[in-house]
Amino acid sequence: MSNAENKISYIGLVKNGIFSENPIFKVALSLCPAVAVTSGVKNGFMMGIAVLFVQIMVNITVSIVRKFIHPKVRIPSYMFIIATWVTVTDLSMAAFARDVYAQMGLYIKLIVAFAIILTRAELFASKQKVTPSFFDGLGVGAGFLFALVIIGFFRELLGKGSLWGYPIINTKPLLIMILPTGGFFAVGILMGLFNWIGIKFFGGGGASGGGH
Amino acid sequence: MADLKKEHELIVSVSPHIRDEETTSRIMWTVNLSLLPAFFLGFYFFGLKALFVTALCIISSVLSEYFFQKAVKKKLTVNDGSAFLTGLLLGMNLPPSLWSFNPFTIHVPIIGSVIAVVITKQFFGGLGYNIFNPALIGRAFVLISFPKAMTIWTEPTAAFLALDAKTTATPLGILKEDGLAKLIEVFGDKINLYAELFNGHRAGSIGETSVLALLIGAGFLLYKRYITWHIPISFLGTVAALAWIFGGKSPETGKMLLFAGDPLIHLLSGGLMLGAFFMATDYVTCPSVRKGQIVFGIGCGALTMLIRIKGGYPEGVMFAILLMNCFVPLIDRAMKSDVFGAVKEKKK
Numbered sequence: 001m002s003n004a005e006n007k008i009s010y011i012g013l014v015k016n017g018i019f020s021e022n023p024i025f026k027v028a029l030s031l032c033p034a035v036a037v038t039s040g041v042k043n044g045f046m047m048g049i050a051v052l053f054v055q056i057m058v059n060i061t062v063s064i065v066r067k068f069i070h071p072k073v074r075i076p077s078y079m080f081i082i083a084t085w086v087t088v089t090d091l092s093m094a095a096f097a098r099d100v101y102a103q104m105g106l107y108i109k110l111i112v113a114f115a116i117i118l119t120r121a122e123l124f125a126s127k128q129k130v131t132p133s134f135f136d137g138l139g140v141g142a143g144f145l146f147a148l149v150i151i152g153f154f155r156e157l158l159g160k161g162s163l164w165g166y167p168i169i170n171t172k173p174l175l176i177m178i179l180p181t182g183g184f185f186a187v188g189i190l191m192g193l194f195n196w197i198g199i200k201f202f203g204g205g206g207a208s209g210g211g212h
Numbered sequence: 213m214a215d216l217k218k219e220h221e222l223i224v225s226v227s228p229h230i231r232d233e234e235t236t237s238r239i240m241w242t243v244n245l246s247l248l249p250a251f252f253l254g255f256y257f258f259g260l261k262a263l264f265v266t267a268l269c270i271i272s273s274v275l276s277e278y279f280f281q282k283a284v285k286k287k288l289t290v291n292d293g294s295a296f297l298t299g300l301l302l303g304m305n306l307p308p309s310l311w312s313f314n315p316f317t318i319h320v321p322i323i324g325s326v327i328a329v330v331i332t333k334q335f336f337g338g339l340g341y342n343i344f345n346p347a348l349i350g351r352a353f354v355l356i357s358f359p360k361a362m363t364i365w366t367e368p369t370a371a372f373l374a375l376d377a378k379t380t381a382t383p384l385g386i387l388k389e390d391g392l393a394k395l396i397e398v399f400g401d402k403i404n405l406y407a408e409l410f411n412g413h414r415a416g417s418i419g420e421t422s423v424l425a426l427l428i429g430a431g432f433l434l435y436k437r438y439i440t441w442h443i444p445i446s447f448l449g450t451v452a453a454l455a456w457i458f459g460g461k462s463p464e465t466g467k468m469l470l471f472a473g474d475p476l477i478h479l480l481s482g483g484l485m486l487g488a489f490f491m492a493t494d495y496v497t498c499p500s501v502r503k504g505q506i507v508f509g510i511g512c513g514a515l516t517m518l519i520r521i522k523g524g525y526p527e528g529v530m531f532a533i534l535l536m537n538c539f540v541p542l543i544d545r546a547m548k549s550d551v552f553g554a555v556k557e558k559k560k
Binding site: 175177189 | 323331335353356358359
């Protein structure tokens with residue numbers, strides 16, 4: 001048991017979260033924020049940072065208290081832990097990043113309901129020690145951040161002709177990309193591309209599952 | 213040779229045993245043919261611009277199908293005419309003013325065609341697997357992406373080679389913005405309005421204007437039994453009924469007046485005829501059961517009138533058909549006919 005745990009490579013965990021189990025492109029969880037907040041790189045980045053922080057802290061907390069939680073009440077307990085850290089993030093963002101918070105405060109609160117955070121708490125952190133849980137949270141959060149920034153990049157560039165709020169091209173090449181419809185187009189096409197590259201060059205499997 | 217024949221006689225295959233001459237490509241090319249009258253009238257009224265826009269759509273549709281199938285190493289099915297049909301339908305649904313270099317809008321038909329063929333059709337697995345009508349998704353995509361370019365309507369002239377044209381509003385646009393009185397004023401009198409709408413001498417998309425030419429093509433398809441009456445009639449009937457009930461406006465207050473609408477204007481204008489006969493009846497994206505087709509048609513008609521009367525766009529046929537496309541699997545499941553010989557399950 002302890003041997004098996006020691007064999008987990010921390011870098012492998014981070015890589016796993018970003019590439020082979022990327023929350024959006026591979027596991028297809030938490031697609032709702034991927035469409036809702038990625039109308040710009042900046043929003044996508046801030047959302048990704050918030051999720052990264054919450055995911056790491058939740059993983060650590062769940063891992064620490066995993067032996068005290070009765071299995072029958074584990075999901076409500078995880079929800080309490082997630083809600084705690086989301087509140088911390090929410091209030092910190094309200095204090096330190098007011099302009100971003102004004103735009104996406106609603107979605108920050110919604111992190112509580114993100115499937116990916118609960119999934120990692122249930123599947124990984126509740127069975128592992130603190131350090132691997134930390135690296136798993138780091139990987140998954142970074143994978144989420146990476147996906148949101150990529151999606152936001154294409155949507156903002158094509159829909160607004162700008163990046164991070166700074167104008168790059170004078171026109172708006174494809175107005176639809178800034179709308180929710182364009183979000184679905186972007187997520188779908190990028191997911192396909194990500195999986196195609198993964199299968200073609202790294203021999204991985206395709207996307208699986210799906211969720212809100 | 214003799215051996216081969218003998219061998220053939222011994223082969224026992226599964227049904228169907230009686231085969232028809234019809235093939236997918238034959239149906240597709242016949243539909244293409246039946247669209248020609250409407251296209252020629254569009255060409256006649258809008259001149260070379262109409263021809264160029266449609267040709268651009270057809271060429272880019274066929275090419276994008278060809279290159280996509282080459283790229284993913286699928287069997288080439290460009291010859292079956294479905295990409296040609298998508299291009300033709302898309303072209304006929306676009307305003308002729310898109311052929312313009314200043315402002316530059318020539319990329320609009322090309323982007324629409326690529327979206328229609330690659331994303332709507334090929335990404336879902338090619339012909340027969342698409343959920344939505346490809347030409348309509350192409351049009352919806354460019355309408356939302358290029359709202360300005362897509363709503364410049366050219367006034368119809370019969371001057372063939374003219375590339376310059378006056379811009380004007382479509383009848384439905386006038387109806388939405390200024391009301392019925394203004395529309396009648398623009399066209400002279402009411403009889404003239406109906407006649408012009410019927411002949412197609414009005415602003416609009418290239419192939420949607422002439423009801424006469426569309427009816428000729430649709431009649432041909434009905435005669436060949438490529439389409440049945442169920443979808444078009446229920447679609448048009450719902451539009452007419454709802455236009456009569458809710459389409460009226462009191463001239464003084466501008467409020468809705470029940471049972472005072474003019475169904476003929478709503479039937480003859482916009483893309484309704486093109487949509488009802490050629491788009492909604494697309495085999496792939498409409499229900500296969502007759503009962504379901506009627507439900508589908510009624511849904512299309514209701515959504516069309518909802519958008520025309522209450523929505524932000526003057527015309528709603530495109531969005532209505534696309535929205536109803538989503539419901540096709542549900543309709544098919546709910547209306548599925550009983551299997552022959554099967555016993556109905558008792559409800560608990």
